[in-house]
Amino acid sequence: MTGAPEDVKRKVAAAVDALADELEALSHRIHATPELAFTEEKAHAWLTEFLDRRGARVERGVGGLPTAFRATIPGTGPGPTIAILAEYDALPGIGHACGHNVIATAGTGAGAAIAIALATLPWPGRVQVIGTPAEEGGAGKVRLMEAGLFRDVDAAMMVHGRSGTRVWRPTLGIMKVKVEFHGEAAHASSWPWRGVNALNAVIQLFVSLDHLRQQIRPDARIHGIITKGGDQPNIIPEHTSAEFYLRAMTTDHVRGLERRFRDAAEAAATATGCRVTITSDPTIHEPMKANETMARLFGRNLELIGFPEDPDDPEAGYGSTDCGNVSQALPTIHPYVRISPDGVPGHSREFAEWARSPMARAGMVAGAKALAFTALDLVASSEALARAKQDFNAT
Ligand SMILES: [Zn+2]
Numbered sequence: 001m002t003g004a005p006e007d008v009k010r011k012v013a014a015a016v017d018a019l020a021d022e023l024e025a026l027s028h029r030i031h032a033t034p035e036l037a038f039t040e041e042k043a044h045a046w047l048t049e050f051l052d053r054r055g056a057r058v059e060r061g062v063g064g065l066p067t068a069f070r071a072t073i074p075g076t077g078p079g080p081t082i083a084i085l086a087e088y089d090a091l092p093g094i095g096h097a098c099g100h101n102v103i104a105t106a107g108t109g110a111g112a113a114i115a116i117a118l119a120t121l122p123w124p125g126r127v128q129v130i131g132t133p134a135e136e137g138g139a140g141k142v143r144l145m146e147a148g149l150f151r152d153v154d155a156a157m158m159v160h161g162r163s164g165t166r167v168w169r170p171t172l173g174i175m176k177v178k179v180e181f182h183g184e185a186a187h188a189s190s191w192p193w194r195g196v197n198a199l200n201a202v203i204q205l206f207v208s209l210d211h212l213r214q215q216i217r218p219d220a221r222i223h224g225i226i227t228k229g230g231d232q233p234n235i236i237p238e239h240t241s242a243e244f245y246l247r248a249m250t251t252d253h254v255r256g257l258e259r260r261f262r263d264a265a266e267a268a269a270t271a272t273g274c275r276v277t278i279t280s281d282p283t284i285h286e287p288m289k290a291n292e293t294m295a296r297l298f299g300r301n302l303e304l305i306g307f308p309e310d311p312d313d314p315e316a317g318y319g320s321t322d323c324g325n326v327s328q329a330l331p332t333i334h335p336y337v338r339i340s341p342d343g344v345p346g347h348s349r350e351f352a353e354w355a356r357s358p359m360a361r362a363g364m365v366a367g368a369k370a371l372a373f374t375a376l377d378l379v380a381s382s383e384a385l386a387r388a389k390q391d392f393n394a395t
């Protein structure tokens with residue numbers, strides 16, 4: 001299977017290297033200014049300015065999301081569209097503990113390097129960098145898909161930082177569920193028997209879910225937080241709320257978990273005399289669908305730049321991503337590049353520190369090169385793209 005010629009890749013790699021200091025500075029600036037889902041105004045401004053200055057055609061606020069963008073590097077005529085995705089949102093409280101500053105600068109670096117090295121692609125088609133807000137909790141990519149932003153995209157790719165380089169790892173489907181219990185307030189000391197305790201209901205639900213966990217598949221996950229546990233100890237809590245994520249390897253299995261979750265919540269309400277309302281988020285994050293052809297191209301490009309894949313870490317479980325929904329709609333890959341030593345968990349303060357380390361710079365540079373090369377392979381070779389589409393349609 002042919003792809004983009006090596007001399008083109010060498011030029012693009014040199015452009016990434018020339019941009020590396022600026023990309024790292026931008027990565028650190030985003031890291032130092034963590035912005036939550038849908039409010040990534042500064043990152044959006046910096047990234048679009050970076051691409052604009054390198055000659056990409058930038059559209060800001062696309063798909064009805066003010067912090068989304070699309071930057072296009074055109075080819076010689078009509079042809080396939082290959083999208084490189086960039087995330088840049090942070091987590092509440094722990095900042096860039098998912099390393100989206102590295103995703104942002106790897107994706108933007110890939111696009112900027114192609115624009116500098118080639119100006120116009122020597123083939124028909126185009127490469128786009130799509131800035132996708134709100135991966136953590138907002139499903140920004142699903143909103144952009146609904147707005148039609150991926151309608152003309154033939155294949156999509158992104159990289160994510162991790163404690164090891166892996167071309168493929170599964171991700172879990174995920175459903176978000178909110179629960180509210182309504183009881184009755186009363187003086188907690190002088191009239192407790194006149195109250196109906198909504199905190200007991202939420203505690204009962206957590207206990208039931210702990211029991212349920214024993215009976216679910218080992219790769220499924222149920223986890224939650226209490227978002228309201230009451231107002232003051234001398235009042236029997238009349239209203240409590242909690243939020244949960246239900247995850248599993250298939251969307252069907254996620255729906256099965258939801259049914260059992262609802263039974264547990266209703267039972268907790270019955271047991272405590274409360275009323276319950278259960279609200280499931282209509283957007284399910286779907287599991288990633290693998291694409292062997294694209295993964296193989298990406299792996300080959302990693303070898304080309306001397307940034308080889310690591311063995312998988314059998315200790316680690318799986319996360320979820322709104323990129324899963326993209327992968328169920330069109331050929332997509334979501335490989336991981338090493339930005340921390342082995343065994344550092346994502347969403348930890350330790351990982352947030354590694355996301356601004358020299359190792360993160362190396363992962364970002366390698367990610368930018370491998371993304372750019374793989375995107376160019378797919379534009380240059382109609383055979384490669386056809387095989388990626390075959391893979392997609394075969395499963
Ligand atoms: Zn994350």
Ligand SMILES: [Zn+2]
Pocket residue numbers: 098099100135160
């Ligand atoms: Zn992430």
